[in-house]
Amino acid sequence: MxxxxxxxxxxxxxRLITLQRPQALNALTTQLLGELADELNAAQSDHNTHAVVITGSxxxxxxxxxxxxxxxxxxxxILDDPRQASWQTLTRFSKPLIAAVNGFALGGGCELAMHADIIIAGEDxxxxxxxxxxxxxxxxxxxQRLLRAVGKSMAMQMVLTGEPISARQAQRSGLVSEVTQPEFTVERALHIAHSIATKAPLAVRLAKExxxxxxxxxxxxxxxxxxxAFTLLAGTRDRDEGIRAFQEKRRxxxxxE
Structure with a gap:
């Protein structure tokens, strides 16, 4: 546990994974990252898990x-940091990963959010x-991820000054896909995860790749x-089912498969 x-x-x-170190604003320890890696490995091997949401407080x-x-x-x-294996697990995770971010996402917290495929942020x-x-x-x-997400100028400003940006700035820069009221951040992220979870798993995996x-x-x-990837999916049973369902006007x- x-x-x-x-x-x-x-x-x-x-799956909804909530970081729980409120006394330290969810600061990332070796233990927390190791437990997170274990949970993602479990989700990766679970055929009933189709999307994962990570959030904090x-x-x-x-x-x-x-x-x-x-x-x-x-x-x-530092050179032999066991946390590196945990970060590699995040990088290799092939199922859709959504971050629901309220409050501070700083340093390793910002890097953790950027490992997600989709970031939903509260106004705060x-x-x-x-x-x-x-x-x-x-x-x-x-x-590396920040520059790809927000571009050279913004990435340089954030890294070299250490100053944070707001949720709206993050959205305008391309780091965040949506901004919500803080009380609805997790709910919105779960809604997106539910939508993805109803799609054909092979198509989702290859599209993400x-x-x-x-x-x-x-x-x-x-x-x-x-x-x-498109050719591979053309030979799947899910592709045939998707076309039949469309023709028959059903889910x-x-x-x-």
Whole structure:
């Protein structure tokens, strides 16, 4: 049973993972990241889980790495940081991942949100990479994912000044897809997760893969991957079911085959 997370199974096919270190604004410890990786591995292997929502508290999604834990690690500890395996689990997670962000998403918290495929933010959300204020820099994808999400100028400003941006700024920059009233952030994220969970699982997985590939490859290579995935899906039972359901004016019953 995880100690720093709460996990709920919400029908149909959605897991809600809530970070629970309110006394530290959900600062990311080795234990929390390890438990999160374990839950994502469990979701990855569960055929009944089709989408995952990650959220925090009303005050903070996650306010960065745990500074007290960071202060205890020497250079060797940093180079051999067990948290790197946890971050790799987030990177490899192939099912749709949605972040519902209220309050602070700073440092590692912003990096955690950026591992999600979709970010829904409350009006009060604040996104930032303040590591420069500690004499360091983002180390869990903050420079790479942030630049791809918001562009060079905004990424440079956020990383080099350490100053956060608002939810509306994040939306205008492309970091966030929607901004809601804080009390509806999780509800909206779950609604999107439910919608995705009703779709054909193979199509969702391959569509996500193709979209992510578009971020780090040239157009020709991306188009080849897209055509290959499209061809694979053309031979699935779910494709046939989707067409029949459309013709018969009913909801499709996808099976993942």
């Amino acid at each position: 995880p100690l720093t997370l709460a996990v709920e199974f919400i029908e149909p096919g959605v 009303a005050k903070a999604f996650a306010a960065g790495a745990d500074i007290n834990e960071m202060a205890e690690r020497n250079l060797v500890g 959300a604040r996104f930032g990479q303040p590591e420069i204020n500690l004499g360091i820099m983002p180390g869990a994808g903050g420079t 193709a979209l992510l590939k578009a971020m780090d490859t040239d157009l020709a290579s991306g188009l080849r991957l897209e055509r290959h 499709p019953a996808f099976t993942g």
